[in-house]
Amino acid sequence: QVQLVQSGTEVKKPGASVKVSCTASGYTFTSHVVHWVRQAPGQRLEWMGWVDAGNGNTQSSQNFQGRVTITTDTSASTAYMELSSLRFEDTAIYYCARDSNMAGLDIWGQGTMVTVSS
């Protein structure tokens, strides 16, 4: 079936970087955009950016001040989101989601918990 499977829980220190993976199966990876969305404890969903898996084009939210890097490995049908210069407030669940091309974010990964702690 169509699914996105994300990498596991991460614990990082302030100032470090974290890289989360999102592996697609059940569909043609390069035919869709993949978005990254995070949810801090008790907060609303926050969009981080997207990557067009077909051509590698990306766009990131300016709210992250250049700290977000989104990439793909098409040979592995995997998208990656790297967040640098981590702060305590980056503690959140990070989700990847497939863009169904005009019909919403129809498939979501299971989420990856990232905790920033000293």
Add this chain to the structure above:
Amino acid sequence: DIVMTQSPLSLPVTPGEPASISCRSGQSLLNSNGYTHLGWYLQKPGQSPQLLIYLVSNRASGVPDRFSGSGSGTDFTLKISRVEAEDVGVYYCMQSQQSITFGQGTRLEIK
């Protein structure tokens, strides 16, 4: 960023009764392509968000027909005709007209 504002933030509902959630955007979500980029998502407890409605009023695959979406421009509504216990969770509206932003969420609970 386009600001999305939902109301109410908490919605207690008796099973079998209807429910309605409002979402207002800070600017029109009507795109030059003629489509309005507004969707609704449900995040059940302990789960990832799931798509309910896209482009204002289109139900996603597998979504029961008791869910319906309506609206235009800057004002949108999600309606549940008869709430069931499995509908519990947080409902979010999302705009994708200009990057992506979400509403603050509406928590639906069963009375």
